[in-house]
Amino acid sequence: MGKMLAYDFGASSGRGIIGEINNDMLKLREVHRFSNDPVIFSDYLQWDILRLCHEVKQGILKCKNAGEDIASIGIDTWGVDFGLLDSSGELLKNPYHYRDKRTDGMIEECLKYIDKKELYKRTGIQSAKYNTIYQLLAMKTLEDKSLDEASTLLMMPDLINYMLSGEMVSEYTECTTSQLYSHNLNDWDTYIIDKLNIPQTIFTKIVKPATVIGNIRKSICEELNVSPALVVAVASHDTASAISAVPSEGEDHVYISCGTWSLLGIETDQPITCDKAFEYNFTNEGGIDNKITFLKNIMGLWIVQECKRHWEKEGHNIGFSELVKMAQSEKECVSFIDPDNLLFYAPNNMPSKVRQFCMDTNQPVPETYGQIIRCIEESLAYKYRWAIEKIEEITSKKINTIHMVGGGIQDQLLCQLTANATCRKVIAGPVEATAAGNILAQAMVLGKVKSIAHGREIIRNSFDLKTYLPQDTNIYDKGYQKFLKILSLK
Numbered sequence: 219m220g221k222m223l224a225y226d227f228g229a230s231s232g233r234g235i236i237g238e239i240n241n242d243m244l245k246l247r248e249v250h251r252f253s254n255d256p257v258i259f260s261d262y263l264q265w266d267i268l269r270l271c272h273e274v275k276q277g278i279l280k281c282k283n284a285g286e287d288i289a290s291i292g293i294d295t296w297g298v299d300f301g302l303l304d305s306s307g308e309l310l311k312n313p314y315h316y317r318d319k320r321t322d323g324m325i326e327e328c329l330k331y332i333d334k335k336e337l338y339k340r341t342g343i344q345s346a347k348y349n350t351i352y353q354l355l356a357m358k359t360l361e362d363k364s365l366d367e368a369s370t371l372l373m374m375p376d377l378i379n380y381m382l383s384g385e386m387v388s389e390y391t392e393c394t395t396s397q398l399y400s401h402n403l404n405d406w407d408t409y410i411i412d413k414l415n416i417p418q419t420i421f422t423k424i425v426k427p428a429t430v431i432g433n434i435r436k437s438i439c440e441e442l443n444v445s446p447a448l449v450v451a452v453a454s455h456d457t458a459s460a461i462s463a464v465p466s467e468g469e470d471h472v473y474i475s476c477g478t479w480s481l482l483g484i485e486t487d488q489p490i491t492c493d494k495a496f497e498y499n500f501t502n503e504g505g506i507d508n509k510i511t512f513l514k515n516i517m518g519l520w521i522v523q524e525c526k527r528h529w530e531k532e533g534h535n536i537g538f539s540e541l542v543k544m545a546q547s548e549k550e551c552v553s554f555i556d557p558d559n560l561l562f563y564a565p566n567n568m569p570s571k572v573r574q575f576c577m578d579t580n581q582p583v584p585e586t587y588g589q590i591i592r593c594i595e596e597s598l599a600y601k602y603r604w605a606i607e608k609i610e611e612i613t614s615k616k617i618n619t620i621h622m623v624g625g626g627i628q629d630q631l632l633c634q635l636t637a638n639a640t641c642r643k644v645i646a647g648p649v650e651a652t653a654a655g656n657i658l659a660q661a662m663v664l665g666k667v668k669s670i671a672h673g674r675e676i677i678r679n680s681f682d683l684k685t686y687l688p689q690d691t692n693i694y695d696k697g698y699q700k701f702l703k704i705l706s707l708k
Contacts, residue, residue: 220286220288220290221236221237221238221288222236222237222238222290222292222664223236223237223249223281223291224236224237224292224656225274225277225656226294226456226652226656227254227296227374227378228254228296228477229296229478229520230253230254230255230478231251231252233251233252234251234273234277234278235248235249235650235657236248236281239661239676242676243680244657244681245680246650246653246654249280249286250273252273256315257312262318262319263314263318263319264311264314264315264318265299265314265315265374266312267312267313267374268312270378274381274382275442278291278438278444279444281444287445288447289448289664290660290663290664291434291449291450292450292452292656292657293379293382293452293656294375294452294453294455294456294458294459294655294656295374295375295455295456296374296455296456297392297455297457298349298353298373298395298396299313299314299315299316299350299353299373299374300350300371300374300396301377302367302368302370302420303368303369303371304367307370307380307386310364310367310368317564317565320356320357320360321352321355321356324352324356324359325352327355328351328355328414331413331414332410332413335496337397337410340402340409341394341398341400341502342401342501342502343395343399343503344500345499350396351397351398352397355414358416365416365417368417368420369420370386370422371421371422372386372388372422373388373389373392373396373454374392375389375454376388376392376454379431379454382435382449383432383433383434383435384435385432387424387431387451388421388422388425389426389427389429389451389455390426391453391454391457391458391459391503391504392454392455394455395455398410398421399424399504401489401504404424405424406418406421406424425451426508427451427507428450428452428506428662429451429663430449430450430451430663431449433446433447433449434446434449448663452655452659453655453656453659456652457479457503457513458503458505459506459652459656460473460475460481460651460655461473461481461485461505461506462505462506462658462670463651463654463655463658463674464621464623464651464674465645465648465674466621466674467674469484469615470615470616470617470618470619471484471617471618471619471621472620473623474602474620474622474624476622476624476626476632477519477624477625477626479517479518479520480516480517480519480557480601480602480626481515482513482602482605483512483513483514483605484513484609484613484615485505485511485512486510486511486512487508487510488510489512490502490510490512490613492612494612495612498612500514500612501513501514506670507670512609514605514608516557516558516598516605517557517558517563518598521562522538522541524565524568525569525572525590525591526538527565527568528568528569529587536587538628538629541591542629542630545588545591546588546592548589548592550592550596550693550697551596551693551697551700552581552582552589552592552593553576553582553584553589553593554581554600554697554700554705555575555593555597557594557598557601559575561574561575562575572584572590572593573585576593579704581704595629595632596635597701598632599635599638599639600639600697600698602620602636603639603698604707606620606640606642617642619644620636620637620642620643621644621645622644622645622646623648623651624649627647627684633646637687637688638689638693638694639694639698640688641691641694643685643686643687643688645683645685646685646686647681647682647683648680648683655673658670658673658677
């Protein structure tokens with residue numbers, strides 16, 4: 219039986235990774251990596267979806283040229299963004315980027331149609347200006363003709379699956395990020411859709427993870443001279459795929475999927491939409507195996523990435539590892555930011571934004587590279603602690619362990635700071651959790667993995683995990699109280 223090909227699209231880069239499972243061991247190998255750069259066109263931030271589809275084909279071609287027999291392909295991406303197709307299946311325009319300014323003020327606009335708390339009770343999704351619901355409302359408000367001309371809406375992974383297979387379906391985990399899905403109905407929420415006067419007809423059938431969508435189109439097979447591999451709906455929201463591969467046991471843990479965003483939460487059987495969950499702006503997204511991922515979206519290493527990008531523009535090409543070393547040598551608990559403040563949402567001159575926040579809150583202003591990175595990463599670790607304490611408050615569960623997965627765990631300082639700031643054990647790994655979770659869903663279709671529990675056992679067998687224990691807890695406890703006071707958090 220052939221191998222499995224996972225495409226993991228992040229907000230800054232994408233990669234194709236081959237996976238194979240033998241004797242309950244998973245091996246991954248990267249075959250193709252490419253940048254994913256948003257494009258500003260006619261003053262709007264957009265995704266270059268045609269190039270991304272081209273990169274998918276290039277990865278398949280590389281597999282063929284390397285003599286790899288591919289049995290199946292799975293796609294995962296970030297959440298909320300989508301493309302619109304006309305009645306002939308042609309893309310009407312490039313998908314907009316979730317950081318585009320079009321959604322400014324749309325949360326407030328939405329309140330004219332539906333109460334914020336009612337919206338949360340129906341969808342379980344936190345109010346965030348980038349959600350699909352606000353993107354569609356922006357199109358209505360701006361009288362974007364493409365919405366009137368649209369026959370079908372496909373979320374980003376579904377759009378790429380359509381390019382590959384010719385089949386138009388919507389995968390469950392990705393749909394739930396839209397704030398237009400009802401966990402109670404197990405379907406699109408037509409009540410909300412009608413309230414906003416969005417056409418119901420553009421929404422397609424929803425399929426669960428580990429479902430065969432179809433085969434690679436005949437035209438693509440002929441173009442690339444490859445066999446028609448299966449196109450599989452995996453847990454196509456990258457967070458859901460990453461959580462699938464968390465090597466956890468028991469229930470006394472939280473996960474942090476750590477990258478551009480930090481997604482921190484737990485798995486539950488039912489959505490949690492109580493008043494406290496609403497107040498703290500937690501979200502209930504779809505997971506694999508009919509689970510709900512109850513989590514907090516935290517800005518994550520985006521702020522570090524943007525600092526690095528700015529310094530590169532200034533001619534200072536400093537690697538991440540060097541920046542981390544600089545941060546390690548700086549004094550702890552000097553200055554803090556709120557990673558989720560809207561000041562840090564958009565790109566451009568992130569170091570000055572960090573300094574501005576500290577200045578506005580009467581803190582020592584970080585000046586050096588190391589001081590800025592230390593400020594960001596300690597702030598992230600403290601925001602993790604705040605979110606964990608709120609989960610404990612909402613669920614009455616005691617959290618003893620943090621499982622950190624994803625590319626962000628290569629930053630060992632962040633892992634150690636997380637242990638220090640939260641006063642909890644951190645187990646880090648695997649780095650390639652999203653790709654591993656993508657592969658596991660394909661392997662379930664192919665009969666190589668019996669269940670998610672079996673898949674997680676395979677992950678524990680296959681990857682080295684690193685444990686971080688809390689250090690200097692008295693110092694970091696005092697720092698946390700300072701952090702809460704500066705940010706006015708309860």
